[in-house]
Amino acid sequence: MSTSRGATVAAWWPWLALPALATGLVSAGLALGLTDPDGNWIKGEAWVNVPLAIGFSTVAAGIWSTRPHPVGLRRLAVLYTVVGLGAAFVLPAHGWARSDVAGDAFAAWVSNWVWSLGAAPLLGVGLLLYPDGHLPGRRWWPAAAIGLTGMATLTASAALPPGPLADHTKFDNPVGFGSRGLWEVAGGVGFGLLMLGAALGVVALVVKFRRAPTGGDVRGQVGGFSLAGALVVVAASLPESDDVTTNLLALAAATALPVTVGAAVVRHSLLDQRADVEGLNRRVKDLSASRRHIVNEREEERVRLRRDLHDGLGPSLAAIGLGLRQLEQRKDAGDNGVVRELADEVQRAVSEVRRICDGLRPAALNELGLAGALTESIEPLQRFGPRVTLTVDALPPLTPAVEVAAFRIVMEAVTNAVRHADAQHVQVHVAYDDGVAVNVADDGRGLADDRVPGVGLRGMSDRADEVGGRLTVRSTAPAGTAVHAWLPAADHD
Incomplete structure (x- = not known):
């Protein structure tokens, strides 16, 4: 003043x-x-x-x-x-x-x-x-x-x-x-x-x-x-x-x-x-709408690219690898060592295609949807860590960009709680509130006063921003951390 x-x-x-x-x-x-x-x-x-x-x-x-x-x-x-x-x-x-x-x-x-x-x-x-x-x-x-x-x-x-x-x-x-x-x-x-x-x-x-x-x-x-x-x-x-x-x-x-x-x-x-x-x-507002449009187009293109790699190039490479393995077993083949090396290289190519596909879009999202993908991905994290309670309410159809953003934010928040919070219980709730509302709360030691946002927190914030949403991270009483994200359920251009 x-x-x-x-x-x-x-x-x-x-x-x-x-x-x-x-x-x-x-x-x-x-x-x-x-x-x-x-x-x-x-x-x-x-x-x-x-x-x-x-x-x-x-x-x-x-x-x-x-x-x-x-x-x-x-x-x-x-x-x-x-x-x-x-x-x-x-x-x-x-x-x-x-x-x-x-x-x-x-x-x-x-x-x-x-x-x-x-x-x-x-x-x-x-x-x-x-x-x-x-x-x-x-x-x-x-x-x-x-x-x-x-x-x-x-x-x-x-x-x-x-x-x-x-x-x-x-x-x-x-x-x-x-x-x-x-x-x-x-x-x-x-x-x-x-x-x-x-x-x-x-x-x-x-x-x-x-x-x-x-x-x-x-x-x-x-x-x-x-x-x-x-x-x-x-x-x-x-x-x-x-x-x-x-x-x-x-x-x-x-x-x-x-x-x-x-x-x-x-x-x-x-x-x-x-x-x-x-x-x-x-x-x-126009810039934000344009950014969301670009991000949605990017994710849709990634879906198409993943489908082409998974359904086209992947099976073709797998077939070539199988043929090379069969050729390797034939006694009349020329140099079996060369055939084995070619088969191993094809196998590595198939693995790389799978890695690229998972990087473009988690496979579980296409196969199981958001709720199923989260359930499948969270299950391994709690085998030797805190108990994770997941609740996913009914959601309207989501754009690929929003679906991926919600999945990545939940997984990053849960991973942080498991690795760094020393928590006993993590609660995950995904609901609809004029958009996708993501809440991840743990009972761990909370945020340090002198903390510097790391790659994970910045990544979650960026994913929310690029689809026109928002994200907050705060300590809760008496202990713990709460991550809240709101993402538009669809592109509002």
Whole structure:
């Protein structure tokens, strides 16, 4: 728990500088406005900058702290950083320009245009990118270009006209150039493009809303954002006033906007992570199914190969060996020593074929089935060892791979108990529990605390894994070891 909390703080704290800076700037602006000797100039519309600055800078910090990989989240992080800091500079720049402190001319110039960075990005591209940072489609790039162009033109028309500054006429623009009339036209064009971009953004929200599943997250997020946006528009359209109700409405409306956006971004971030996890789970499931399919095909091929060796090559070699033995007994044969050596070699070949057949698939499985094969194979182990009780319930038809896996796991577990556990009794139970459930328990000395899994334990685990099952090995009270394996009864592809 402490490690997780430490990792979260380590990821967050460098980015806390964003909301800290925005809060400091807003506080300075409020102090300048509320203590202005000429009267408080912070009216209803100006109050909107407070929650926009603190709220969006906090949302941006939250996104940056996750080191976002998706392109959409990075776009939103940049957008909300600009909005938060742009809104944060509005009040202190205006207040500084009204003071007689050094730098007031520069502050007046900043105050003349920085307001556009607080609202214009939300109108120009914010609606298009909400809530996941992506446009509705590739054909929507011109809409984003229109919004960005309008935002840039509007900002330039406020920052670059020559002559007295609009909001602080006692200062001339230090970087002004060109014709003031031309910049006024540019401002009108920029405002028109920005409003067109906002209108297209509203259309984009409608498109995303309609494409989203009914009752889904996107529809709720678009609806919440639309309501918050409508409140901001209403608050901004009211005349400037010192009325408490008007100011509270402006604050509430502007607060709802970053809260709604922040909730949607976090929600989408979590949904993206959940989608990644679900995709990974699907790939793991597909890989497991593919592995089971390959293992089943391998075992089926081994069955065919064993049958061919046992029923074809084996009898042929046996017949050749028998013929050579008969030839060896004939007195008119040439070199009986050579014939004897050939007969012995054929006999060794027959034995090797039998060994290969048993390695491919235990012969008893084909002849006796799983229960009979286990009974026949366990019987020799208990002649001089612990008593073994075997119970095999009725089982559905099993694939060759599952049948072999169950047989090998039981035999390996029983062999370990007989050889290493110093047990007096071993119980084996094979049943059906939505799959083949294998339980082998002994009353021996149990597992050592410092044990290192050997070849046998790893082999049992691998056999369970490759057919899509699972295996556990644990010590039991008061003494002994329990091996439990679950194997799917059939291939569930």
